Amino acid sequence: MGQEKTEALVLRGVDFSESSRIVTFLTPERGRMACLAKGARRAKSGLGAVLDTFNRVELIYYWKDGRHVQTLAEASLLEAYSGIKRDFERTAYAAFPLELALRVAHENEPSQPLYDVMVRGLDGLRAWPGAARAHVCWHVLRLLSAAGFEPALTHCVVCGATVADEAGFVYEGGVTCGRERCDLRLPPETLALLRAFSAAEGACPEVACGAHALAAAFMVLRRYAARQLETDFRSLRVLDELFPEANAAPGVRDAGRPRAARDSDGSI
Ligand SMILES: [Zn+2]
Secondary structure, three states: OEEEEEEEEEEEEEEOOOOOEEEEEEEOOOEEEEEEEOOOOOOOOOHHHHOOOOOEEEEEEEEOOOOOEEEEEEEEEEEOOHHHHOOHHHHHHHHHHHHHHHHHOOEOOOOHHHHHHHHHHHHHHHOOOOOHHHHHHHHHHHHHHHOOOOOEOOEOOOOOOEOOOOEEEEOOOEEEOOOOOOOEEEOHHHHHHHHHHHHOOOOOOOOOOOHHHHHHHHHHHHHHHHHHHOOOOHHHHHHHHHOHHHHOOOOOEEOOOOHHHHHHHOOO
């Protein structure tokens, strides 16, 4: 059993006993890593505050191969992201990329790109002047890309043709041209917005867009992530309870008729 040191982000914490918590971290070298934090629930220890969700911390822990929960020795705070936590809406929206990272990160697997994207996203949201939802769209796209789940936004996922501004979207992979069946139709402004987010690697672009396009982009991304990872995000259920509009996209039409019917009359 060796002692190791790393920087990490706190993804999740669960009470374990009367005094301990099991905390799941994202780390650059070990990927997703759960640690038993003894004494974290004791008010006097201060460890509980250091291990608050979203925090960027430095850890010293005891690593043992084959064990799913490692043992935490020490943790110190590097960044508490109070710029996110003091804003109710930002916190609720930021919980989605955090949960996404928890789902896509692998145990004991080097994850530097994913880690960098998570830190860049939280750093950016802390000082973001616009709507939290816009920043989270960008962050989620970057995370999907870092994890190998990037949606196609320029070429039809069925036939490979270049897709102009009239596009469909399938949750299996991304945009489709007008000839293919699809899960929904993407308004041109929404597609342009998704492309702008996708093209900006370093930071969320300050794009001017309508509220409808942003709502649609968020809806497309959350459904795409849920389908790709075959999961139901708890953070999104909470978001919908707090902000019901987070699950509405007035500008988007679901291509809701059966596929066979659409194929036969050709009017998708
Ligand atoms: Zn096509």
